[in-house]
Amino acid sequence: MTTETDVLVLGGAGVDTVVHVPELPVPYADSYMIRPGIVTRAGQSGDFVALGVSALGLRAHHIDLVGADPEGDLVRALHRDRGIPLTDVPSAAGTKRAVNLVGPDGRRLSLYDDTRSQESDRLPEDTLRALAASSRHAHVVITHPCSYALPLLREAGLTVSTDLHNWDGVNPYHEPFALAADLVFLSTTALADPEHTMRDIAARGRARIVVATAGAEGAHLLVDGELTQVPAVAPPEPVVDSNGAGDAFAAAFLLGWLDGLDPLRCARYGAIAGAHACTVPSTRADAISRDQLLARVAESDADEQAAKVSG
Structure with missing residues (x-):
């Protein structure tokens, strides 16, 4: 069967209410005056990956449970406006939502509404089979x-x-995902020993590639047992929000991976896209374009070559 979709994204459709705070953690006070305001917009992890791969020229399709509520309307509008096909499975509990507290340095704290899910929630198998087949x-x-x-x-x-x-x-909730994927991304934020965790994922699961992003310190790339440090990329503009940086990294990595590029090259794509995402205000759901990404990759290559010549 001819493929209609490059990347089928499962889950992670939802809405965030973005609140800028003077610092994180937030000191107790009776009230705060918030600028630049409080904004509610569609865009959680699955939305951002679908948006990211689509902006990079790949054909995306997103499927998730979405409610018949104002939040669901925002999710549907985001996909419609960006031309990304969405299969929205009715959710009795409503559309996923969260509150993101964003500090002046771009760090965030996300508060997820756990009432927006039910134990019985499932994606319909017949629909998934049809989407997977294409x-x-x-x-x-x-x-x-x-x-x-x-x-x-x-x-x-x-x-x-x-x-x-x-x-x-350690948390067993993540293990089914970690061990079933061919390509695993994660953050080093909560890891005491990133290399140990990465090697454990590869040893016990299917993954040939494991990528652990470390923010301003770059990323760790494990490919067929060989660990490589991926340098960080300086953001092209001031950092305003780290929300969506990991999703942007994953989307750009997938672009290179699906094109058959070397994993280290894919990781450079990811680092550039992740750095770009940090310059996008949390009130917007935007992603780096393919032209922007490839132009910055070319600039990075030129800088690297010049450094080698001068050295």
């Missing part, structure tokens, strides 16, 4: 219903990626 790759967000989709994706023959976000390397 897709090249699946990126799975670590939301509860998506864990049940992992065997089906494997049965369909798709390669799978996932982002474990700030996993501590």
Whole structure:
């Protein structure tokens, strides 16, 4: 069957209410006057990955449970406006939502509304099979219903990626995702020993590639047992928000990976896209374009070559 989708994104559709605070953690006070205001916009992890790969020229399709509520309307509008196909499965509990507290340095604290999910939530198997049959790759967000989709994706023959976000390397909730994916992303934020966790994922699971992002310190890349340090990329403009940086990294990495590029090259794509995301205000859901990414990759290559010549 001819593929219609490059990246099928499962889960992670939702809405964030963005609140700028004077510092994190927020000191107790009876009230705060907030500028530049409080904004509610569509855009959680799955939305950002779908938006990211689409902006990079890949064909995306997003599926998740979405409510018949104002938050769901925002999610549907985001996909409609950006031309990204969305299969929105009705959710009785409502659309996922969160409050993001954003500090002056761009760091954030996310408060997720856990009432917007139910134990019985599932993505319909027949719909998933049809979408998987016309897709090249699946990126799975670590939301509860998506864990049940992992065997089906494997049965369909798709390669799978996932982002474990700030996993501590111990919480069993993340393990089904970590061990079922061919390509695993995670953050070093909560890891006592990133290399140990990365090697454990590769040893016990399917992943040939594990990437642990470390913010301003770059990223760690494990490929077939070989660990490489990926240098950080300086953001092109001042950092205003780190929200979505990991999703942007994953989207750009997937662009290179699906094009058959070397994993280290893919990681450079990811680092550039992640740095760009940090310059986008949290009140917007925007992603680096393919032209922007490739232009910055070319600039980075030229700078690296010049440094070698002068050295």
